[in-house]
Amino acid sequence: MDGLSKKPLNPDSLIEATLENPRMSARNVDVFYGENKAIDNVTLDVGKREVTSLIGPSGCGKSTFLRCFNRMNDTIDICRVKGTILLDGNDIYDASMDVVPLRAKVGMVFQKPNPFPKSIFDNVAYGPRIHGLSENKDHLRNIVEKSLKRAGLWSEVKDRLHEPGTGLSGGQQQRLCIARAIAVGPEVILMDEPCSALDPIATARIEELISELKAEYSIIIVTHSMQQAARVSQRTAYFHLGRLIEVGKTSEVFTKPKNSQTEAYISGKIG
Amino acid sequence: MKPEQTVTALEEDLNALNKKIEKLGKLAIAQFSGAIDGMATFDTEHLNSIISQDKLLDDLELSINDDAFLLISLRAPVVTDLRRVIVAIKISSILERVGDYAKNIAKRSKILAEQGSDTIPGVNIGRMGQLAEEMLTEVINAYLTRDVSKAIKIRDRDLEIDYMYTAFYREILTSMARNPEQISNGTHLLFIAKNIERIGDYATGIAEQIYFLIHGTTLEDDRPKADPLTSSNKET
Numbered sequence: 001m002d003g004l005s006k007k008p009l010n011p012d013s014l015i016e017a018t019l020e021n022p023r024m025s026a027r028n029v030d031v032f033y034g035e036n037k038a039i040d041n042v043t044l045d046v047g048k049r050e051v052t053s054l055i056g057p058s059g060c061g062k063s064t065f066l067r068c069f070n071r072m073n074d075t076i077d078i079c080r081v082k083g084t085i086l087l088d089g090n091d092i093y094d095a096s097m098d099v100v101p102l103r104a105k106v107g108m109v110f111q112k113p114n115p116f117p118k119s120i121f122d123n124v125a126y127g128p129r130i131h132g133l134s135e136n137k138d139h140l141r142n143i144v145e146k147s148l149k150r151a152g153l154w155s156e157v158k159d160r161l162h163e164p165g166t167g168l169s170g171g172q173q174q175r176l177c178i179a180r181a182i183a184v185g186p187e188v189i190l191m192d193e194p195c196s197a198l199d200p201i202a203t204a205r206i207e208e209l210i211s212e213l214k215a216e217y218s219i220i221i222v223t224h225s226m227q228q229a230a231r232v233s234q235r236t237a238y239f240h241l242g243r244l245i246e247v248g249k250t251s252e253v254f255t256k257p258k259n260s261q262t263e264a265y266i267s268g269k270i271g
Numbered sequence: 272m273k274p275e276q277t278v279t280a281l282e283e284d285l286n287a288l289n290k291k292i293e294k295l296g297k298l299a300i301a302q303f304s305g306a307i308d309g310m311a312t313f314d315t316e317h318l319n320s321i322i323s324q325d326k327l328l329d330d331l332e333l334s335i336n337d338d339a340f341l342l343i344s345l346r347a348p349v350v351t352d353l354r355r356v357i358v359a360i361k362i363s364s365i366l367e368r369v370g371d372y373a374k375n376i377a378k379r380s381k382i383l384a385e386q387g388s389d390t391i392p393g394v395n396i397g398r399m400g401q402l403a404e405e406m407l408t409e410v411i412n413a414y415l416t417r418d419v420s421k422a423i424k425i426r427d428r429d430l431e432i433d434y435m436y437t438a439f440y441r442e443i444l445t446s447m448a449r450n451p452e453q454i455s456n457g458t459h460l461l462f463i464a465k466n467i468e469r470i471g472d473y474a475t476g477i478a479e480q481i482y483f484l485i486h487g488t489t490l491e492d493d494r495p496k497a498d499p500l501t502s503s504n505k506e507t
Contacts, residue, residue: 227347254349254350255350256350256487256488257350266349267348267349267352268281269279
């Protein structure tokens with residue numbers, strides 16, 4: 001059984017699902033956990049140098065969908081993905097696609113900061129080392145410094161780079177994870193509720209960082225905070241029961257949503 | 272899927288805000304209607320009560336502003352809910368101004384009553400007042416019932432008031448030109464007429480807020496206007 005309702009969607013609210021010249025494209029994507037369909041025929045483009053937020057009630061499939069973009073669902077045995085996902089026009093589910101470089105290009109930041117049990121320096125240096133991105137030690141140091149600076153963490157850690165990453169505060173750990181993702185030169189950064197374990201000050205710093213990072217990267221963020229989606233993203237996609245209900249400019253979705261379900265959700269009336 | 276109609280704290284607050292707008296609307300209509308009646312009867316006691324009661328509207332508007340501020344701060348309304356709050360603030364401000372005009376009409380009517388003003392011929396300012404009162408009453412009903420088509424019709428009626436005002440303006444000006452003794456009373460009457468004409472505009476403004484409330488977009492301002500100062504054969 002697929003457990004999803006089959007009510008017709010409002011086509012108006014999906015007009016903006018596709019973009020010209022997108023960074024990533026999902027076409028008719030279904031995701032199954034065993035027999036259970038978690039994502040039902042979702043088509044959605046992700047633009048270059050902008051933040052796309054995925055919102056919707058718990059269990060609507062937004063995290064599952066996010067994890068399709070760097071094949072994180074491959075790690076779950078019973079999970080099957082159908083349809084097409086393209087990165088710069090190349091099918092990431094193609095048999096010839098190597099997932100290790102793919103995950104460098106499409107980095108991920110998780111809900112709970114998860115630094116490796118290594119030094120701050122090694123946390124950031126780890127990716128460039130395994131991907132062979134640094135020519136020598138100086139170059140590696142450069143990459144680490146640049147990544148920590150972009151993640152807005154450098155000034156706080158530059159004098160203790162060899163202390164364990166796990167000794168940092170929650171907000172600092174999350175920025176360390178962002179620095180780690182940036183260090184391997186990604187094109188896209190996926191963020192799965194990156195601030196849900198952080199206090200408001202640390203959240204504000206991450207949001208500021210997201211706004212800065214969008215100048216270089218495409219960012220897709222899953223969030224339960226409507227205000228966060230409104231503050232950081234340029235496009236918002238609303239999911240319900242595994243289906244994409246509405247997508248559009250954040251300024252439109254949060255002021256004049258086309259679908260009454262979207263309005264009910266963002267007004268706190270369902271979910 | 273229809274959203275769940277649970278009565279949330281937000282909904283309760285929005286309903287309470289709406290009740291206050293309804294009360295303010297009724298007060299504004301009563302004040303304006305009373306001022307128009309007082310103008311016809313020259314009942315100075317009645318006119319005095321109109322003048323003193325204006326404070327009720329001022330206080331109620333402040334209270335609506337406080338509630339709206341608190342509601343936005345604590346309940347963080349969005350989309351239609353947010354429009355309801357914004358529109359409540361705007362309509363309450365309009366209704367408070369209607370009260371100010373009603374008070375001004377009452378003050379000028381008192382002066383006319385003291386001076387005796389029935390010497391200006393042919394002037395039917397009462398009809399114009401009635402029309403404005405009807406528009407105001409209907410537009411407040413349209414707001415309470417969220418009736419956009421009614422709101423648009425009311426907006427279109429503003430032209431009638433504009434024409435009446437233009438005719439009235441010319442009539443009084445001609446009368447004052449013929450008889451300079453009429454200038455003092457005539458000036459008060461001109462101001463009263465202008466106040467009534469403004470109330471027509473305010474009813475129109477409320478109609479536009481209703482449109483915004485329901486559709487989330489602004490009604491295009493493409494109505495014909497009848498302003499004596501911009502009409503082709505102006506006499507000033």
